[in-house]
Amino acid sequence: MSNIYESAEATLGFISSPCLTKVELRVACRGISDRDALSKPDPCVVLKMQSHGQWFEVDRTEVIRSSSSPVFSKVFLVDYYFEEVQRLRYELHDISSGNNGLRDADFLGAMECTLGQIVSQRKLTKALLKQGNTAGKSSITVTAEELSGNDDYVELSFSARKLDDKDFFSKSDPFLEIFRINDDGTESLVHRTETVMNNLSPVWKSFKVSLNTLCSSDHDRELKCTVWDWDSNGKHDFIGEFQTTFKEMRAEQEGKQIQWECINPKYQMKKKNYRNSGVVILNHCKIIRMYSFLEYIMGGCQIQFTVAIDFTASNGDPRNSCSLHYIHPYQPNEYLKALVAVGEICQDYDSDKMFPAFGFGALIPPDFKVSHDFAVNFDEDNPECAGIQGVVEAYQNCLPKIQLYGPTNIAPIIQKVASSASEEMHTKEAMEYFILLILTDGVITDMADTREAIVHASHLPMSVIIVGVGNADFTDMQILDGDDGILRSPKGEPVLRDIVQFVPFKDFKHASPAALAKSVLAEVPNQVVDYYNAKGIKPKCMSDYESTRAFSP
Incomplete structure (x- = not known):
């Protein structure tokens, strides 16, 4: 077993290399072919990064409906390492209406480059390729900007009053775009609100944006705001615009009412009695201190790691060398490889190194009834094992004592860990964050x-x-991973945040444990940060500090 422990320890290498800086990447496309004579594509760009020979999804843009030349408001944030060749792949997909997932999407083309190429040129435009050939006249432009040291965010909320009506048979469907004016006079899209249908006095949802993205942390930098009337054909009607600065927005914090006249320059020139095309109001402006993953960890937050192992009959008889649970004297099975690769990383963030380990889908002694959340060490009062080695030993010891059965039910074990996480939630402190690793050989029932x-x-x-684990078709499991659309309960309630990462082990059979660990754990730091920041919970050792910084005028 020592060989997999040594290789798992090597996985720490991907987080030990010092990050030179963080880079924001903005994306726009041009010349995307129409679906047909009557409809334009609904484009979405997926960013992937190569590691250990595998492509991993980093993030994806929003879907823009009916657009051949989309400018995406989503900003990709990536770590830049000067000493590494960081290969990136941008994939353009046409997402079918009513579905934000990639499963039914049409692949329109891709562009590969390195992060170094983008950083050195600051603005990189390349043709999109499909099966090695150019995808029509379509191209993608990526713009890079270094993220400054300021990690503050601002929460903004806008509404409007008496906007111009641009539609004949109904009222306008307005949305707001905010652009930052750069030093060279170019514009960078900061945020695009949702569309409020059939309403001349819309109230748009509040949103958070980093101060670096909004104004490059320059409070006097000019911002241009544009209001549009959304049209399903993608040819949106211009309502009006205005200019402002973040310094002006900040005055809302002092109790002042901040609003701007929305001006259409053409109407202003042609109409003698023209006043405005409506008024846009700033309802809320709050500066928020966003804490990092390391600040929570260094503040005393512990990662509580729990393992759940599939013991259903589809794994095969453990005594048979073809079984996924077969214990080979020299070669660890896939369950052990996945367990060690992920567990070795997590155990460094847990001070007591005691890990609960559960099994599901087996008939267990003494009465051999099926259980979906039994302790692998058979101690229901204390299911914890000493270190990852303890989990491995408990797993190996329990195999001869149980009978593999079924079905593959994982809801009980999620509920068990959620019960512990619920107790932590009520403390309103950043002390324990729970990670549940589920190893399964088939689609759940x-x-x-x-x-x-x-x-x-x-x-x-x-x-x-x-x-x-194994060679089953895991296509249906992708629905649980919120990367591909929004997961909803049977009653239609959406997840509050994406907390599930699904990975088929067969994709990493010929890769190192580091590749698997990096793939499944890559989203965890952001999930930790998103949870605590959304709840307004500060790192424990910083609880005496103010959550917002004082700004000089």
């Missing part, structure tokens, strides 16, 4: 209950990692 359990868990300080 309690999908409805599992979706319900995940939606509930998305409100709690916990994340769920699912590794699919």
Whole structure:
């Protein structure tokens, strides 16, 4: 077993290399071919990064409806390492209406480059390729900007009053775009609000944006705001615009009412009695201190790591060398490889190194009834094992004592960990964050209950990692990973945040444990940060500090 422990320790290498800086990447496309004579594509760009020969999804943009030349408001944030060749792949997909997932999407083309190329040129434009050939006249432009040291965010909320009506048979469908004016006079899209249908006095949802993205942390930098009337054909009607600065917005914090006249320059020139095309109001402006993953960890937050192992009959008889649970004297099986690769990383963030380990889908002694959340060490009062080695030993010891059975139900184990996470939530402190690693060989049979359990868990300080072991078709499991659309409970309630990462182990059979660990754990730091920051919970050792900084005028 020592060989997999040594290789798992090597996985720490991907977080030990010092990050030179963080870079923001903005994306726009041009010349995307129409679907047909009557409809334009609904584009979305997925950013992937190569590691250990595998492509991993980093993030994706929003979907822009009916657009051949989209400018995406989503900003990708990546770490830049000067000493590494960081290969990036941008994939353009046409997302079918009513579905934000990639499963039914049309692949329109891709562009590969390195982060170094983008950083050195600051603005990189390349043709999109499809099966090695150019995808029509379509191209993608990526713009890079170094993120300054200021990690503050601002929460903004806008509404409007008496906007111009641009529609004949109904009222306008307005949305607001905010642009930052750069030093060279170019504009960078900062945020695009949702569209409020059939309303001349819309109230748009509040949003958070970093001060670096909004104004490059320069409070006097000019911002241009534009209001549009949304049209389904993508040819939106211009309503009006105005200029402002973040310094002007900050006055709202002092109790002043901040509003701007929305001006259409053409109307202003042609119409003698023209006053404005409506008024845009700033309802809320709050500066928020955003804490990092390391600040929470260094503030005393512990990662509580729990393992759940599939003992259903589809794994095969453990005594048979073809079984996924077969214990080979020299070669660890896939369950052990996945367990050690992920567990070795997590145990460094848990001071007592005691890990609960559970099994599901087996008939267990003494009465051999099926259980979906039994302690692998058979001590229901204390299911914890000493270190990852303790989990491995408990797993190996329990195999001869149980009978593999079924079905593959994982909702009970998610609910069990959620119960502990719920207790932590009520402390309102950043002391314990729970990670549940589920190792399973097939598609689960309690999908409805599992979706319900995940939606509930998305409100709690916990994340769920699912590794699919073996060669089964795991396509249906992708629904649980919020990267591909929004997961909803059977009642239609959406997850509050994306907490599930699903990875098929077969994709990493010929890669190092580092590749698997990096893939399944990459989202955890952001999930920890998103949970505590959204709750307004500061790192423990910083609880005496103010959450907002004082700004000089």
